[in-house]
Every structure is written in structure tokens, then in C-alpha cells.
Amino acid sequence: xxxxxxxxxxxxxxxxxxxxxxxxxxxxxxxxxxxxxxxxxxxxxxxxxxxxxxxxxxxxxxxxxxxxxxxxxxxxxxxxxxxxxxxxxxxxxxxxxxxxxxxxxxxxxxxxxx
Amino acid sequence: xxxxxxxxxxxxxxxxxxxxxxxxxxxxxxxxxxxxxxxxxxxxxxxxxxxxxxxxxxxxxxxxxxxxxxxxxxxxxxxxxxxxxxxxxxxxxxxxxxxxxxxxxxxxxxxxxxxxxxxxxxxxxxxxxxxxxxxxxxxxxxxxxxxxxxxxxxxxxxxxxxxxxxxxxxxxxxxxxxxxxxxxxxxxxxxxxxxxxxxxxxxxxxxxxxxxxxxxxxxxxxxxxxxxxxxxxxxxxxxxxxxxxxxxxxx
Numbered sequence: 001x002x003x004x005x006x007x008x009x010x011x012x013x014x015x016x017x018x019x020x021x022x023x024x025x026x027x028x029x030x031x032x033x034x035x036x037x038x039x040x041x042x043x044x045x046x047x048x049x050x051x052x053x054x055x056x057x058x059x060x061x062x063x064x065x066x067x068x069x070x071x072x073x074x075x076x077x078x079x080x081x082x083x084x085x086x087x088x089x090x091x092x093x094x095x096x097x098x099x100x101x102x103x104x105x106x107x108x109x110x111x112x113x114x
Numbered sequence: 115x116x117x118x119x120x121x122x123x124x125x126x127x128x129x130x131x132x133x134x135x136x137x138x139x140x141x142x143x144x145x146x147x148x149x150x151x152x153x154x155x156x157x158x159x160x161x162x163x164x165x166x167x168x169x170x171x172x173x174x175x176x177x178x179x180x181x182x183x184x185x186x187x188x189x190x191x192x193x194x195x196x197x198x199x200x201x202x203x204x205x206x207x208x209x210x211x212x213x214x215x216x217x218x219x220x221x222x223x224x225x226x227x228x229x230x231x232x233x234x235x236x237x238x239x240x241x242x243x244x245x246x247x248x249x250x251x252x253x254x255x256x257x258x259x260x261x262x263x264x265x266x267x268x269x270x271x272x273x274x275x276x277x278x279x280x281x282x283x284x285x286x287x288x289x290x291x292x293x294x295x296x297x298x299x300x301x302x303x304x305x306x307x308x309x310x311x312x313x314x315x316x317x318x319x320x321x322x323x324x325x326x327x328x329x330x331x332x333x334x335x336x337x338x339x340x341x342x343x344x345x346x347x348x349x350x351x352x353x354x355x356x357x358x359x360x361x362x363x364x365x
Contacts (some may be wrong), residue, residue, distance in 0.1 A: 002325055003325050003326050003327055003329060003331050004325045004331070004361070007331050007360075007361075010363065015290040072331075074293050074333070075293070075327055075328070075332075076293045076296075076332060077288065077292060077293045079293065079294050081327070084327065
């Protein structure tokens with residue numbers, strides 16, 4: 001993938017994440033902080049499909065943005081063909097892993113496994 | 115080890131003097147650089163290059179320094195003067211407002227000896243971006259006698275054509291310090307210079323060249339390149355304008 005395409009995704013995910021995290025914070029303001037973090041409340045959020053989809057989207061956006069940012073930082077720290085390939089594929093694998101782990105939590109709640 | 119010498123007796127008209135600290139380093143023999151100190155008299159018009167040449171003339175002819183035109187045109191005498199990349203021939207001692215003037219080789223360049231550095235990386239990246247007009251026809255074959263441009267078209271790139279390849283922008287760039295593969299502000303500014311030229315048809319190939327993992331996107335817009343340019347070129351702006359092409363804001 002061309003670097004400009006990657007950077008377009010990088011900037012796009014940042015803007016989208018800012019918008020969605022703002023919505024997420026506003027939703028959390030409907031109740032006090034302690035109540036918002038209660039076990040039942042969290043499960044209820046995951047079971048409310050539109051909200052769960054938004055959380056899933058935030059997870060994807062922040063993972064893509066964050067791991068690409070990490071890739072860029074690591075590429076500037078050291079150079080070398082093998083190192084750069086390892087960093088790029090490593091960040092991609094970590095990103096997929098984090099999204100899969102986060103999605104698994106939401107799916108397990110909705111399947112009644114939690 | 116520091117060597118203290120004075121040329122005050124040679125300049126009877128001057129009442130002021132400074133301590134000139136020159137970084138000495140020969141990669142073939144030295145493990146690390148060291149400073150040698152010289153007391154040098156100066157007038158209000160004396161440049162740092164003139165002070166260095168005075169040291170070479172009267173005390174230590176082995177000080178290695180690259181220079182040529184002495185009028186900020188050839189771009190040969192770039193060095194760190196009191197920690198900032200400057201042209202030695204374009205920097206007056208009186209303007210530095212300091213009793214101690216420290217000269218070191220430019221940062222982000224391999225040292226040949228003392229103040230002389232290797233320019234291979236700069237010239238390689240400059241060459242890589244194809245710093246010439248690319249088009250199928252020529253001025254000789256065209257019906258027109260020359261490729262005409264309106265003043266507005268010239269305005270798009272003319273300040274970038276003032277680059278003298280002195281390397282001060284690359285010496286000031288924080289990304290150049292860590293990323294040994296980074297194209298650098300000099301080459302990127304020159305890429306913009308040709309991309310923005312209405313006579314040029316090589317935009318796509320140039321943009322492709324800089325659109326890679328150590329290309330234009332590694333610029334963090336610190337802006338130090340633009341601050342140190344002795345010719346008033348603004349590489350940081352050129353880089354941002356060039357990004358506009360890659361992001362689709364400019365065509």
C-alpha cells in the first residue's frame with residue numbers, strides 16, 4: 001500500500017475517532033462515573049447493538065490509528081530492510097489481535113457467554 | 115586539549131576580540147572531536163569564515179574548512195555556529211553577540227575532517243527527485259521559442275529555485291537526525307519546485323518517489339529548515355504544499 005494511502009487512513013481514523021469518542025463521552029455523561037463503570041451497566045452497553053457497534057468502530061479506528069502511529073515512530077528510530085518489515089508486519093498483527101480481542105468481548109456478551 | 119593563541123597583534127585597528135572555538139576531528143586518527151581555542155580580533159564586518167581563515171593563515175593551517183565564493187552563493191561553508199546551522203561567510207561575528215564563537219561541522223552529515231562534511235546523501239536525494247524539467251518536447255522542437263510562463267506561474271515556485279544546496283536545512287532537521295533514510299527538506303523542497311513548475315510534466319514520477327515510508331510523510335513540520343535557510347527558501351511550506359498533491363487538495 002502506498003504511504004499516502006496509509007496516511008490518508010491515519011488522518012481519517014483520527015478525525016472519525018475524535019467524533020465517535022465525543023459521542024461516547026456524551027453517552028457516559030448520562031449517569032455518574034462510578035455507575036457508568038458498574039458490571040451490569042457495561043454489559044447493558046454491549047447488549048445495546050447500536051452502542052456496541054459504535055464501540056466496535058472506536059476500537060477499530062483507534063487500533064488502526066494507534067498502531068500505524070507506533071509503526072511510524074519505530075521506523076524513525078531505526079532503519080533496515082528486515083527491521084522495517086518486522087515492524088510493519090508486527091504492528092499489523094498487533095492491530096488485528098487487539099481488534100479481535102475487543103470484538104470477542106462484545107460478541108461473547110451478546111451470545112450470552114458472559 | 116585546548117590551544118590558546120592570539121592574533122591581536124596582527125590587527126592593530128581592532129579593539130574587540132573573541133574566542134573562536136573550532137571543533138577538530140579526523141575520523142582516521144581521533145576517537146572523538148575536541149575543541150581548539152584561538153583569540154581572534156574582529157571588526158564589525160568580520161565574518162566567521164574570515165576569522166577561521168585568519169586562524170588558518172597565522173596559527174594552524176591544518177584546520178579543514180570548505181569555502182569558495184564568500185558571498186552566500188556557493189553554499190560551501192555551512193557549519194554549526196554557536197549551535198545553529200549557518201553559512202560562515204554570511205554570519206558576522208558582531209551579530210552573534212557573544213564573546214565566544216563555537217564552530218562545529220554541520221549536524222546530520224558525516225565528517226570528513228574538522229569542519230568539512232560529506233554531501234553524498236544530500237546530492238543523492240537531490241538527484242533522486244529529478245531536479246530538472248521533464249517533458250517530451252523541447253524548446254528547440256516547439257513552435258514557441260521558449261516555454262512561456264505567466265508571472266503567477268513563476269510565483270508558484272520561484273523562491274524554491276533560490277536553493278544553493280548548502281545543506282543547512284538538512285542539518286537543522288530533527289527527522290534527519292534519527293532517520294538515516296529520510297529524503298530530507300532540501301530534496302523535498304526541490305521536488306515541490308519542479309512539481310509546481312507549469313513547464314514540468316514529471317509530477318507523477320516525482321510524487322511516486324517521495325511517497326514512500328521514508329519520504330514526505332516523515333516530516334513532522336518542526337519548521338527548523340525554514341528558519342535556518344540563508345536564501346529565504348521555506349522548505350517546510352514546500353513540503354506542506356507537496357502533501358496537498360498527495361492528499362488530493364492540489365492538482
